[in-house]
Each structure stands twice: as C-alpha cells, then as structure tokens.
Amino acid sequence: MELEKFSYDNKVVKAFIIATVVFGLVGMLVGLTAAIQLFYPIFNFDTQYTTFGRIRPLHTNAIIFAFVGNAMFAGVYYSMQRLLKTRMFSDGLSWIHFWGWQLIILAAAISLPLGMTTSKEYAELEWPIDIAITIIWVVFGWNMIGTIIKRRERHMYVAIWFYIATFITVAVLHLVNSFEIPVNFFKSYSGYAGVQDALVQWWYGHNAVAFFLTTPYLGLMYYFLPKAANRPVYSYKLSIVHFWSLIFIYIWAGPHHLLYTSLPDWAQSLGVVFSIMLIAPSWGGMLNGLMTLRGAWDRVREEPVLKFLVVAVTAYGMATLEGPLLSLKNVNAIAHFTDWIIAHVHVGGLGWNGFLIFGMLYWLVPRMWDTKLFSTKLANLHFWLGTLGIIFYALPMYVSGVVQSLMWKEFNPEGFLVYKNFLETTVQILPLHMLRAVGGSLYLTGAIIMTYNLIKTAYAGNFIANEAAEAAPLAKEYVAPRSGAWHHRVLEHKPVLFAVLSLVVILIGGLMEMVPTFLIKSNVPTISSVKPYTPLELHGRDIYIREGCVNCHTQMVRPFRSETERYGEYSKAGEYVYDHPFLWGSKRTGPDLQRIGGKYSNTWHYNHMLAPDAVSTGSIMPPYPWLFEQVIDKNQTGKKISALRKVGVPYEEGYEAVANEELDKQAMVIASNLKADGIEVAPETEIVALIAYLQRLGQDIKAGKTAEINNEPLPGSPTKN
Amino acid sequence: MYNNVLQSIENIAVWPVVSFVIFFLFFICLLWWVFTADKKFIEYMADLPLQQGELPTEQAGAAAQENCSTEKKLSSQN
Numbered sequence: 001m002e003l004e005k006f007s008y009d010n011k012v013v014k015a016f017i018i019a020t021v022v023f024g025l026v027g028m029l030v031g032l033t034a035a036i037q038l039f040y041p042i043f044n045f046d047t048q049y050t051t052f053g054r055i056r057p058l059h060t061n062a063i064i065f066a067f068v069g070n071a072m073f074a075g076v077y078y079s080m081q082r083l084l085k086t087r088m089f090s091d092g093l094s095w096i097h098f099w100g101w102q103l104i105i106l107a108a109a110i111s112l113p114l115g116m117t118t119s120k121e122y123a124e125l126e127w128p129i130d131i132a133i134t135i136i137w138v139v140f141g142w143n144m145i146g147t148i149i150k151r152r153e154r155h156m157y158v159a160i161w162f163y164i165a166t167f168i169t170v171a172v173l174h175l176v177n178s179f180e181i182p183v184n185f186f187k188s189y190s191g192y193a194g195v196q197d198a199l200v201q202w203w204y205g206h207n208a209v210a211f212f213l214t215t216p217y218l219g220l221m222y223y224f225l226p227k228a229a230n231r232p233v234y235s236y237k238l239s240i241v242h243f244w245s246l247i248f249i250y251i252w253a254g255p256h257h258l259l260y261t262s263l264p265d266w267a268q269s270l271g272v273v274f275s276i277m278l279i280a281p282s283w284g285g286m287l288n289g290l291m292t293l294r295g296a297w298d299r300v301r302e303e304p305v306l307k308f309l310v311v312a313v314t315a316y317g318m319a320t321l322e323g324p325l326l327s328l329k330n331v332n333a334i335a336h337f338t339d340w341i342i343a344h345v346h347v348g349g350l351g352w353n354g355f356l357i358f359g360m361l362y363w364l365v366p367r368m369w370d371t372k373l374f375s376t377k378l379a380n381l382h383f384w385l386g387t388l389g390i391i392f393y394a395l396p397m398y399v400s401g402v403v404q405s406l407m408w409k410e411f412n413p414e415g416f417l418v419y420k421n422f423l424e425t426t427v428q429i430l431p432l433h434m435l436r437a438v439g440g441s442l443y444l445t446g447a448i449i450m451t452y453n454l455i456k457t458a459y460a461g462n463f464i465a466n467e468a469a470e471a472a473p474l475a476k477e478y479v480a481p482r483s484g485a486w487h488h489r490v491l492e493h494k495p496v497l498f499a500v501l502s503l504v505v506i507l508i509g510g511l512m513e514m515v516p517t518f519l520i521k522s523n524v525p526t527i528s529s530v531k532p533y534t535p536l537e538l539h540g541r542d543i544y545i546r547e548g549c550v551n552c553h554t555q556m557v558r559p560f561r562s563e564t565e566r567y568g569e570y571s572k573a574g575e576y577v578y579d580h581p582f583l584w585g586s587k588r589t590g591p592d593l594q595r596i597g598g599k600y601s602n603t604w605h606y607n608h609m610l611a612p613d614a615v616s617t618g619s620i621m622p623p624y625p626w627l628f629e630q631v632i633d634k635n636q637t638g639k640k641i642s643a644l645r646k647v648g649v650p651y652e653e654g655y656e657a658v659a660n661e662e663l664d665k666q667a668m669v670i671a672s673n674l675k676a677d678g679i680e681v682a683p684e685t686e687i688v689a690l691i692a693y694l695q696r697l698g699q700d701i702k703a704g705k706t707a708e709i710n711n712e713p714l715p716g717s718p719t720k721n
Numbered sequence: 722m723y724n725n726v727l728q729s730i731e732n733i734a735v736w737p738v739v740s741f742v743i744f745f746l747f748f749i750c751l752l753w754w755v756f757t758a759d760k761k762f763i764e765y766m767a768d769l770p771l772q773q774g775e776l777p778t779e780q781a782g783a784a785a786q787e788n789c790s791t792e793k794k795l796s797s798q799n
Contacts, residue, residue, distance in 0.1 A: 079770070158766075159770070226770045232767035232768050232770075236763045237756075248744065508744070
C-alpha cells in the first residue's frame with residue numbers, strides 16, 4: 001500500500017509545555033505562600049485578595065487544572081498523534097482548546113482572589129467559567145475522537161483508552177457537580193443541599209483525582225515509560241485489566257471522603273469496600289510500570305528522565321496504598337481533618353504528577369527542539385532537590401497530622417479533654433508547618449532549575465514545528481485475524497462505541513450511590529426545628545463562603561466522644577437540608593464551627609475577626625479588617641431568596657419584598673448589642689452579617705430540644721415533614 | 722424535581738442486580754479474552770509506542786534526524 005506523507009503538530013505541544021512550566025511555577029509559588037501563612041499569617045500582605053481562604057483554592061486550581069492539566073494536554077497531543085500515526089484532527093480545534101483553557105485559567109486567577117467561589121473543593125469556579133470549561137472540554141474531546149477516527153494505526157494502544165476514559169468521565173463529573181442556580185453573573189448556589197451536595201461533591205472530588213490526575217497520567221506512563229526505557233511495557237495484558245478494573249472501581253470510592261459524617265452508613269461502607277478493592281488495579285499498574293524497567297535498571301542511574309519516572313511510579317504506588325488504608329474507618333478516624341491528608345495528596349501531587357511531568361518534559365524538549373539536554377547535571381540536581389522536597393514536605397505533615405489528632409482525642413483520668421483549647425493543638429504543630437515550607441521551597445527551587453535547563457536546551461536547538469512522518473492509510477475493508485477477533489471488532493475499531501462503554505462503566509457506580517441517597521427519604525431524616533437562614537444570615541453565609549472559611553473550619557461534628565465533648569452534639573443529616581452548598585469542610589486548621597452559635601458573645605466575634613491573635617494569643621487566623629468597612633449589597637437579597645427557593649428552600653412566595661426589612665431589624669439588634677459593649681458599628685457592614693450567621697450555627701437543634709421539652713410548636717418553622 | 726423523575730422509574734430495584742450481572746459477565750469475558758489473547762497481537766500492541774525508533778535522551782540530538790529517515794525506512798520495509 002502506498003505510504004502517505006504527513007506531519008505531527010509539535011507547535012501546540014510546545015504551547016502546552018510552556019503553559020505547564022509557567023503555571024507550575026505560579027501554582028507552586030502560591031502554594032508556598034499559603035504554607036508560610038500557616039505559621040506566619042501576616043504573609044497575606046494584609047490584603048483580602050491574598051488571605052489563606054482565597055489563595056488555597058487558587059493554589060489547588062492552579063496545580064490541578066493549569067499545571068497538571070496543561071501537561072496532560074501536552075502529553076496527550078504528543079503521544080496520540082504518534083500512536084495513531086496521524087496529525088491531530090484539526091489544528092484549529094487544537095488552538096481553540098489551548099487558548100480557551102488558558103483563558104479559563106486567567107478567569108480563575110482573577111475570580112478566586114476576588115472571592116468568587118462556589119466553595120466546593122476543586123470545583124470552586126463560578127458558573128460562567130463552568131460553562132466555558134464545558135465548551136472547551138467538548139472541543140478537546142471532539143479533536144481527540146476525530147483524530148482517532150482518521151487514524152492510520154488500526155489498533156488503539158492502551159494509553160488512548162485512558163485518554164478516552166478521562167475525557168468521558170471528567171465531562172460527566174463536571175456536568176453533574178456544577179448543577180447550580182445563578183444569583184447573578186458572579187454568584188450561584190448549588191442545586192443540591194447538605195448531605196446530597198456532599199455526596200455529589202466528593203463523588204466529583206474523588207474522581208477528579210482519579211480521572212484528571214490519575215487516568216490521563218497512567219496513559220502518559222504507558223507511553224513515555226516504554227519510550228524512555230526503550231522497551232515495551234512489561235505486560236500489555238495486565239494493562240488491559242488495569243484499565244477496565246480501574247475505571248470501574250474508582251468511581252465508587254468517593255464516599256470515603258465522608259466517613260463518620262452524616263452521610264448514610266451504607267454509602268460510607270460502599271466507599272470503603274471499593275477503596276480497598278482499588279489497591280489491586282492500582283498496584284497492578286504500578287508494578288507494570290516498574291517492571292517495564294526490568295533489565296534496564298542500570299540506566300536509571302545515568303538517565304534523569306528514568307529517575308523521575310521511577311520516583312513518580314513509586315509515589316503512585318505509595319499514594320494508592322495509603323488512600324485505601326486511609327479509607328478504613330479506624331485509620332480515617334485519626335487521619336481525617338488533619339495534616340495527614342495534606343501529606344497524602346502531596347505524595348500524589350508532588351511525586352506522581354509532578355515527577356511524571358518533569359520526566360516527560362526532560363524527554364520531550366530535547367526531541368522537539370532537535371538537540372541534547374543542556375545539562376544532565378542540573379537535571380540530576382533538580383531530581384535530588386525535588387525528592388528531598390517531597391520528603392521534607394510529607395514527613396512533617398505526617399507527624400503533624402498524627403500529633404494533632406492524638407491531642408484532639410486525649411482525655412485525662414477524670415474524663416476531661418486534656419487540650420480543651422483547640423489552639424494548644426495548633427501551636428504544637430507550627431514548627432512542622434515551617435519544615436513543610438522548607439520542603440516546598442526545595443521542590444520549587446528544583447522546578448526553577450528545570451525551567452532554566454529547558455530554556456537553555458530550547459535555545460540551543462531548532463524547534464521542529466511540524467515533524468515529518470509517513471504511514472500507510474488503513475485499508476477500508478478489514479478482516480480481523482481469527483484469534484481475539486471479536487474484541488477488536490467490538491471495541492478498538494469503534495472509538496465511539498468504546499467511549500460509550502467507558503461511559504456506562506463509570507455511570508453505574510455514580511448512579512448506585514446517588515440514586516438511593518436522593519430517592520429514599522429515610523437517608524436524610526428531617527428535623528422540624530431546622531429553618532431556612534434569615535436574609536442577614538444568608539448574607540453572612542455568603543461572606544463565609546467568599547472568605548473561604550471552609551478551607552480551615554469544618555461544620556461537621558463526628559460521633560466521637562472527643563468531638564461531642566469539645567464541640568457539642570454530633571451532626572445530623574437533617575441539619576443541613578437548607579445548606580446550598582454544604583460547608584462541611586475537609587480540614588481542621590481551626591476548630592469546628594457547627595456548634596459555635598451562642599458559644600461566644602457578639603463582641604467576642606467582632607474583636608476576634610478584627611484581631612484573632614489579640615483574642616486568642618498564638619492564633620494563626622489572619623485578621624479580616626475589610627469586613628468592618630465593606631457593606632452588604634442589599635439589592636441581592638431578593639435574588640438570593642428567589643434562587644434558593646428554586647432549589648427547594650421553602651421561603652414563602654413574596655418573601656423577597658419583606659426580606660430587607662427583616663434583615664435591617666436583625667442587623668439593628670446585633671449593632672445595638674455591640675453598642676452596649678461600647679462598639680459602634682453600622683448595621684449594614686459585612687461583619688454584622690457574618691456575626692449573625694456564626695451565631696445561628698447549631699442553634700436550630702438546640703431550639704428543637706427546648707421546644708420538645710416545653711411541648712410547644714416552633715415559631716415560624718417552614719415545613720414539618 | 723429529580724426525585725420525582727427517579728421515583729417514576731418502574732422496578733428501579735432490579736437495576737442494581739442487572740448492573741452486577743453485567744459487570745460480572747464483563748470482567749469474566751475480559752479476563753477470558755486477556756488470558757487467551759493471541760501472543761503476537763499482544764506483542765504488536767505492546768510495541769506500538771516504540772515504532773518510531775526513537776533513542777534515549779543522551780543520543781537524541783544526534784539521532785533526531787536519523788529517526789526520521791529510520792522511520793521512513795521502516796515504513797517502506799513494511
């Protein structure tokens with residue numbers, strides 16, 4: 001058959017590589033800033049835009065979607081063309097994808113510091129950006145499926161399977177989790193409430209790790225590791241089993257993020273079982289990667305690319321063993337809400353994703369620029385700085401997590417908490433937070449050295465924008481060989497069918513968890529005393545969301561004696577039925593706040609928000625002086641009420657008209673209460689709304705108890721289910 | 722809204738059983754296929770990333786141009 005001449009598009013790969021390096025450095029720098037703020041809070045430069053609550057999501061989004069995302073696209077565009085022996089389907093789509101993605105990142109970089117956030121982890125971006133993500137993701141998928149259809153290689157290598165599953169699953173996750181009702185262009189409320197919102201969010205959050213940080217990178221591993229080692233993958237059969245079992249099992253494991261919470265117990269158990277099962281495919285994949293180097297281990301000593309890849313695959317193995325172990329309820333009881341989880345995600349992030357990206361870049365840049373790497377020595381230096389960085393990051397965080405957790409749970413012989421004041425447990429771990437920042441600095445230094453090395457390499461070479469290639473086109477009439485034929489016919493020759501099958505595989509797990517939680521009323525028993533938020537509290541809650549308080553404070557008292565003793569009654573599912581979005585949080589840098597209402601006076605909250613360190617000596621919470629100057633936008637009150645009614649909060653029809661009146665009344669009460677303590681404050685300032693919200697937290701259940709004792713109906717309770 | 726949609730599905734309880742059966746059969750077939758797959762085909766698949774004939778990094782510079790011609794030779798031999 002006559003060979004066709006064509007070329008591979010390296011230009012778009014180059015663009016994604018540049019974006020990877022730039023956003024990698026930015027994302028790490030933001031992370032380091034956040035890390036420093038956790039022992040030196042004033043490192044927020046005293047502006048609201050750079051406080052921890054706002055830049056923590058900036059860091060996670062920059063790393064996940066800008067650094068890891070751009071690197072994924074670079075690797076996918078490079079490997080896919082070569083594996084399928086064709087140029088990408090459309091250069092136009094490639095560039096729309098590239099620029100669209102960068103604009104989304106820009107929008108995130110602006111909106112997150114401004115406090116525009118949905119507060120759902122790794123899905124913080126507001127609804128207009130969500131729509132943009134959907135469009136650009138479809139462009140990526142269209143380009144990918146188009147490329148597969150016009151391929152010159154009949155069989156789809158396993159890496160391509162991983163790319164298809166990534167596209168399909170991320171699309172589903174994003175669409176389902178982003179179901180939100182807009183209040184205005186910059187603000188929306190989640191369509192789900194409380195427990196259901198939590199389940200959807202952690203189904204998303206867990207699978208964002210699975211299908212954004214793992215499956216595409218496994219595809220890249222299956223391409224670049226054999227390339228760098230110059231030998232085929234250890235077992236292709238294992239890679240097939242790896243793929244199907246991984247995408248099937250991963251999707252079920254989300255509820256392990258919600259152990260001991262108000263999520264129904266059966267859903268928690270389901271999450272645990274599937275998490276343990278995940279060890280098998282994950283380790284199968286890791287061993288497949290490492291065994292690919294059989295007989296080539298001597299080269300690992302000299303070849304920086306292989307060094308990075310070996311540590312990456314090892315980190316994948318460590319993180320995927322640790323993850324299932326952390327999902328055991330007994331381990332989770334100690335680790336959850338502590339720095340242990342931060343250590344765990346950074347073994348994955350810095351080790352698996354980071355090192356695989358570095359290895360890939362050191363391999364790609366010299367080839368695409370037709371030259372040798374500028375300095376192997378510098379690459380080796382980067383490797384050691386990076387490795388030490390991971391160790392100096394992870395170890396202190398493990399120690400910190402265990403220390404803090406044990407302190408939270410320690411009782412004296414009389415049966416009282418030894419460390420009644422939460423702050424004591426925070427102060428104890430500050431030196432470990434400092435060490436973590438050292439680890440982060442080492443890692444960042446390594447990345448800066450890599451940037452220099454890659455730039456020098458590129459300058460020394462000549463960029464091959466279009467790499468010439470030749471291959472025979474596919475025969476129109478194809479008769480599959482007898483052995484294994486049905487498999488080829490059914491799957492590999494039909495990329496669209498393959499995509500649909502992947503979709504079915506991942507949908508089943510999600511549906512099995514969500515349908516019953518949404519359907520069966522007994523999963524979320526209602527509590528009659530739980531009422532919707534008042535207009536002022538609603539404004540306060542939105543300030544709580546804007547400032548990212550959820551990044552450090554949970555609203556979930558787990559049913560442990562150590563927690564009920566410290567915070568009060570454990571949390572019930574019915575308490576959250578009007579929480580759009582839920583604000584359970586995933587980390588306790590500060591204490592839980594679900595029962596904070598009524599615990600302190602308004603004056604205490606006022607002073608505490610103004611100068612936390614003056615009220616609680618040694619506190620690492622930053623001051624929030626702008627809340628005392630900025631006023632709430634009362635024009636939004638009605639819109640907020642309407643939006644919430646649409647998603648099921650039972651505000652009476654026409655309540656919008658009187659909402660601001662009620663708001664003013666409640667604000668006046670707080671302002672005059674503060675005045676009695678000698679504090680003059682305008683009732684419309686944000687601090688008043690925030691105090692109203694904080695004072696409301698946990699009050700409904702107490703009100704219910706009082707009413708029960710007095711056998712009185714509750715005033716103004718909206719519905720009795 | 723979604724509650725009503727879901728509640729109106731008839732015999733929803735049978736779905737989990739059906740899904741289990743589908744997956745059980747799927748994985749049995751998968752394993753059966755994997756264990757009985759043609760060895761040559763598996764070797765061919767495993768070799769796909771290496772078909773371009775690229776060399777390890779340290780030799781990349783000198784070999785990059787060669788690669789192109791090697792590829793052409795390989796392709797024409799096929």
